Amino acid sequence: MNIHVGPVAAPELQEAVVAAGGRLSPAAEASALVWYGAEPERFGELDHPGLEWVQLPAAGIEEWAAAGALRDGVTFTSAAGAYADTVAEHALGLMLTGARGLHVMARADRWERRSAAASLFGATVGILGAGGIGRSLIGLLRPFGVRVLAVNRSGRPVEGAERTWRADDAPGVREVLAAADFLVLAAPATAETSRLVDADALSRMKPGAWLVNVARGALVDTGALLAALDEGRIGGAALDVTDPEPLPDGHPLFRHPRAFVSPHSANPKSLLLPALARRVEENVRRHLAGEPLLGVVDPAAGY
Amino acid sequence: MNIHVGPVAAPELQEAVVAAGGRLSPAAEASALVWYGAEPERFGELDHPGLEWVQLPAAGIEEWAAAGALRDGVTFTSAAGAYADTVAEHALGLMLTGARGLHVMARADRWERRSAAASLFGATVGILGAGGIGRSLIGLLRPFGVRVLAVNRSGRPVEGAERTWRADDAPGVREVLAAADFLVLAAPATAETSRLVDADALSRMKPGAWLVNVARGALVDTGALLAALDEGRIGGAALDVTDPEPLPDGHPLFRHPRAFVSPHSANPKSLLLPALARRVEENVRRHLAGEPLLGVVDPAAGY
Incomplete structure (x- = not known):
């Protein structure tokens, strides 16, 4: 099977293709494409009628949908789940930052005990959105004896959660908002999750609670969040993703005493590439063996 | 049994005394004293010949030793172990801060992806110094599948560690220094541990390794550490304790790109008091039942 890695020919990914039994080839001769290193707007440069399968490098595919690149006749697979451990580890760091006020300490230039x-x-x-990241996070939190309340699309019970609600069960979601000391967002960006955390949701959160967003910025109404932070209505917010993103220089969320921003760093390149390479190897192996691929995109669902 | 809580009469501790069956009394009539809220230099104010037992509020007792307050004829108990979970949680936060560069992000006022x-x-x-804090930290780290190398005074194998060395086994300690991606200090401050991490030890650490100190500042040679950080010879240092402590305003460790300082905050008051109250209740119960107390201080050993 001829597979092209591009537009950027990352050696780690090329090695993964070969390790799984694939053959590297120029784009025009490839039936499969491992996309890496460029925006979806450039998909046309490598697209051709013989293309059957495209492996995308990100877990979220909304930029590909917006660019109209998810064309018929091609199977697209996202990297959903491949970065779950990496992102969950970052989420735990954000939770501890909020709990212990590490963001405030990091900024200080004198000794001020809290x-x-x-x-x-x-x-x-x-x-909210307990999929692969949520499952990994629940594992990392197990030694803390936390009580986990999960929300996902199906409502199918999440292992390790005390209870799981369907995302469209509004009273259930409100129950989670009201009970959580830490509210972690890990849902894909879809029409249903857009501004899921708005002024109303924020007003239902516990006074000292921390909002942690490792999903997509669109899930949070930034203006409403800033108002809640300024008034001290919640404990704080630790955000790996924002709306707008990137945040403009000097935006009030930077260095806000109740906020910590990690600039879309939950899955940094140095950790992403090894994880993506493992996913590429697994999916190439599956493709050659005729097994179902991981992360097949449903353009209608948006993930 | 008459017990006094002071010089500051913390209600949480008074309730713990009563819950365990003790009777609150003025200092002069008490055979036991739960010390809270003042420096050891003031011990003389509450000391009297009828005193048999003093429960101290801290895990480390070097200030009591230095003040000459650990007099003969009285059993002193420290709170060693009572804060293990609290401090281990903070240590995990320090490790994640270093691993993910959260301290640098917290200081930024613009979007800079790493x-x-x-x-x-x-x-x-x-x-280094794998006691109660170390055991708790090993538990918190279990989901990450880390490899733990432990050093303690006895060399008795620590559960969850791949190997445990005696603190006086210099080649063994050097092996730990050379192998660790994260070197966590959790040993008491004694003559043996003074400047344990000096220029030589730092030179033996892995180039990208992070030093995490949740023990006492005296364990680290601050000048040598600053030199190693300035030259980028180790990944960085996350310090809850420093030498000198407090660090003077504007000290270069504050806001150093390779350093994060939490000002002796691993065991903040809001988490300390509930944990100390549990320890007081347990020790009062043990005292009344004639059972061995937890945390009995050996002034000769220094902890």
């Missing part, structure tokens, strides 16, 4: 802090031990953690 | 980061997944973690 008497107040929260702990993850025994805390209630709400996870 | 491509490099480390991960705890599969990392090697060295723990």
Whole structure:
């Protein structure tokens, strides 16, 4: 099977293709394409009628949908799930940053002891969009004895969660909002999740609760969040993704005493490439063996 | 049994005394004293010949030793172990801060993506002074599949560690220094541990390794550490304790790109008091039942 890695020919990904039994080839002769290193707008440069399968490098595919690149006749697979551990680890770092006020300490240039802090031990953690990242995070949180309340699309019980609600069960979601000491967003960006955390949702959160977003910026109404932070209505927000993204220089969320921004860093390149290479190898192997691919995109669902 | 809580009469501690069956009394009539809220230099104000037992509020007792307050004829108990979970949680936050560069992000006022980061997944973690904090940290790190190398005074194998060395086994300690991606200091401050991490030890650490100190500032040679950080010879240092402590305003460790300082905040008051109250209740119960107390201080050993 002829496979092209591009537009940027990352050696790690080429090696993964070969390790799985694939053959590297120029784009025009390839029936499969491992996309890496460029925006979806450039998809046309490598697209051709013989293309059957495209492996995308990201877990979220909304930019590909917006660019109109998810054309018929080609199977697209996202990297959904491949980065779950990497992102969950970052989410845990964001939770601890909020709990212990590490963002405030990092900015100080003098010794100021803080008497107040929260702990993850025994805390209630709400996870909106409990998929692969959520499952990994639940594993990382297990030693803390947290109580996990999960929300996902199907409502199918998430292992390790005390209870799981369907995303369209509005009273259930409100129950999670009201109970969570940490509210973690890990849902894909879709029409249904757009501004899921708006002024109303924020007003239902616990006074000291922290909002942690490792999903997509569109899930949060930034203006409403800033108002809640300024008024101290929630404990704070630790955001790996924002709306707009990137945030403009000097935006008030930067260095806000109740906010911490990691600039879309939950899955940094140095950790992404090894994880993506493992996914590429697995999917090439599956493709050659005629097995179902991981992360097949449903353009209608948006993920 | 008459017990006094002071010089500051913390209600949480008074309730713990009563819950365990103790009777609150003025200092002069008390055979036991739960010390809270003042420096050891003031011990003389509450000391009297009828005193049999003093419960101290901290895990480390070097200030009591230095003040000459650990007098004969009285049993002193420290809170060693009572804060293990609280401090281990903070240590995990420090490790993730270093791994993901969260301290640098917290200081930024514009969007700068970082491509490099480390991960705890599969990392090697060295723990110098693996007691209660170390055991709790090993538990928190279990989901990451880390490899733990432990050093303690006895060399008795620490559960969850791949190997445990005696603190006086110099080649063994050097092996830990050379292998650790994260080197966590959790040993008491004693003559033996003073400047344990000096220029020589730093030179033996892995180039990208992070030093995490949740023990006492005296364990690290601050000048040598600053030189190593300035030259980028190690990944960085996340310090909850420093030498001198407090660090003077504007000290270069504050806001150093390779350093993060949390000002002795691993065990903040809001988390300390509930944990201390549990320890007080347990020790009062034990005292009344004639059982051995937890955390009995050996002034000769220094902890």
